[in-house]
Amino acid sequence: MNHVRILIWAFFFCILSGCRKEEPLSGSPPESAHRTVLVYLGVDNNFRGEAEKKIRQLKDAWHKDIDGNLLVYADAGEEPVLVHIYHSPQRGNVADTIESYLPENSASPAVFSRVLHTVKDYRPASSYGLAVLSHGTGWLPANMSAPSVSLKSIIVDTATDDPDNYMELAAFAEAIPFKLDFIIFDACWMGSVEVGYELKDKAEYIVASPAEVLEPGFAYSSMMQHLFRPQPDLKAVARDFYEYYDRQNDLFRSATVSVVKTSELDALVPVVREITGGINLLPEDLDAIQTFGYGKQKIYFDLGDYLQKVAPEKQEIIQAALDQCVLYKACTPSYYSAGTGRLNAIRAFSGLSVYIPQETYIEANRAYGALKWSNVLLKY
Secondary structure, eight states: OOHHHHHHHHHHHHHTTTTTOOSSSOOOOOBBOOOOEEEEOOOOTTTTTTHHHHHHHHHHHHTTTOEEEEEEEESSSSSSSEEEEEETTTEEEEEEEEEESOOOOOOOOOHHHHHHHHHHHSSSSSSSSEESSOBBOTTTTTTTTOOOOOOOOOOEEOOSSOOOEOHHHHHHHHHHOOOOOEEEEEEEOBBBBBHHTTTTTEEEEEEEEESSSTTSSSOHHHHHHTTTSSSSHHHHHHHHHHHHHSSGGGOOOOOOOEEEEGGGGGGHHHHHHHHTTTOOOOOOHTTSOOOSOOOOOOOOOOOHHHHHHHOGGEEEHHHHHHHHHEEEEEEEEEEEEETTTTEEOOOOOOEEEOOOOTOOHHHHHHHHHSHHHHHHHHHH
């Protein structure tokens, strides 16, 4: 273990919190509050520098009148920590480290679930929310044969000795021990119908991007004022994200985002099943559908564009079903792909991506067949 790095990490949190703990986890549980939000920083990868930035942004933006609890799990090095951000009449806004851990794999479902349990026990509330910052590839399986990209679903820990240094979508869903009001994915390609349907019994709403997410990601400096309203304003969270990138220039003007009500995804099932049942698209057909992939890969297709290309006569039915579950969507004129290093025009945007099985991607087809979305279409 690198003791110098541990001291540096500890010193950083001493600056934020004064090296004081508000109360030990073993103490009596506090009274329930309106809402508890966990920000899960799975950044023990090339995002390590983001932990300090995000915690400081959240701390500086906190307000004494906010009714709720904000906790941050950060794995950005040797010693993962759980931090409580709140306002103290004596000390102002503080970020207290209430728990620290030995080096661990933050992409482990067991670690992820333990953190959620700890947060609920430490700050019980009538409502819970989650924001996740890490790498993401939506529902795609790990180690899929795809040129120039490592596909590892959601949360990646490159510093662990554990060979399972990623968390796939099904494991992520299973690890969530209680129903969440919302999940915000500050990660690439999580805005798919497959992700939403896999998590519909775990979260009421999902905020995510169907395409790549450029740094610095979501607006942490304004996020909490939206999330701790009596009814969380997820549209405002998504809007802040979109408007930041829409003000940028050149390659940095790139963003796609949507707010999805997961319980309404069932309304899409009969529409998609009727339109796509028995349809075998040729490669030239796929080329005409809007994608948000990595480079030239045809993996993340726009759901609305796909359905309307196949059945243009049912455009009103398609749009009505999408409007029922996609409460907000926004995109810049183009999206950036790290695979090509350039912008790609967005001709159509429904707020959700979808996979279309192809002979090219054998592993993806196999993983797709195991998803709840795929199975409900087949069983409908």
